Amino acid sequence: MASCFGRNSLNKGDEVIISAMEHHSNIVPWQMICDEREAVLKVIPINNKGELLMDEYKKLLSDKTKLVAVIHISNTLGTINPVKEMIDLAHQKGALVLLDGAQAVPHIKLMCKL
Ligand SMILES: Cc1ncc(COP(=O)(O)O)c(C=O)c1O
Numbered sequence: 001m002a003s004c005f006g007r008n009s010l011n012k013g014d015e016v017i018i019s020a021m022e023h024h025s026n027i028v029p030w031q032m033i034c035d036e037r038e039a040v041l042k043v044i045p046i047n048n049k050g051e052l053l054m055d056e057y058k059k060l061l062s063d064k065t066k067l068v069a070v071i072h073i074s075n076t077l078g079t080i081n082p083v084k085e086m087i088d089l090a091h092q093k094g095a096l097v098l099l100d101g102a103q104a105v106p107h108i109k110l111m112c113k114l
Contacts, residue, residue, distance in 0.1 A: 001029070001098060002029030002030055002032070002033045003029070003033055005033075005067065005096075006033030006034070006036065006037050006039070007033070007036075007037070009066060009067075010033065010034070010037040010039045010066060010067075011037065011038075011039070012037070012038040012039070013038070013039070013040065013064060014037070014039040014040070014064055014065075014066045015039065015040045015041075015042055015060075015062065015064040015065045015066065016030050016033075016034055016039060016040070016041050016042070016065075016066060016067045016068075016069065017041075017042045017043075017044060017057070017060050017061070017065055017067070017068045017069070017070075017090075017095075018030055018041065018042075018043055018044070018068075018069050018070065019043065019044040019046065019052055019057075019070050019071065019081075020043050020044060020045050020046045020052075021046055021050065021052070021071060021074045021076070021077060021079060022069075022070070022071050022100070023071060023075055023100065023102065025100075026069055026070075026071060026098075026100045030069060039066070040064075042060045044056055044057045044060060044070070046079075050074065050077035050078075050079045051079055052070075052079075052081055052082075052086075054082065054085070054086075057086065057089070058089060061089060061090065061093045061095070062093065063093060063094070065090065065093050065094075065095040066095055066096065067095055067096050067097070067098060068086065068087075068090040068095055068096075068097045068098070069097075069098040069100070070083065070086060070097070070098075070099065070100065071099075071100040071102075071103070072099050072100060072101050072103070072104035072108075073101075073103040073104045073107060073108070074103070075102065075103050080104075083099060087099075
């Protein structure tokens with residue numbers, strides 16, 4: 001995803017936002033592609049309860065934000081992030097969102113009927 005999206009859509013000065021609680025799989029690819037494309041990787045900080053600082057997230061979002069790539073449920077902390085609000089905020093800035101649902105899928109009841 002990072003190389004495909006990055007090579008097609010990231011340009012110098014564009015910004016990607018991740019959080020401080022990402023799995024390594026959702027950090028390193030963004031570091032590499034931001035480096036390659038001269039884009040800027042920004043990180044939402046967390047507090048000592050392992051929660052995202054939403055005010056800081058709002059400050060990081062800008063018209064330069066092209067993608068927000070965040071974890072839904074933390075594999076280390078168990079934190080469930082307020083992803084609905086986060087996605088709405090990102091979309092208001094015209095940014096796409098990648099949600100890492102690796103832990104959420106087995107732990108949250110899916111709303112769809114198969
Ligand atoms: C939240 C989360 N994201 C990503 C991964 C990594 O998944 P993969 O090994 O498929 O890259 C894991 C693995 O446990 C995970 O817990």
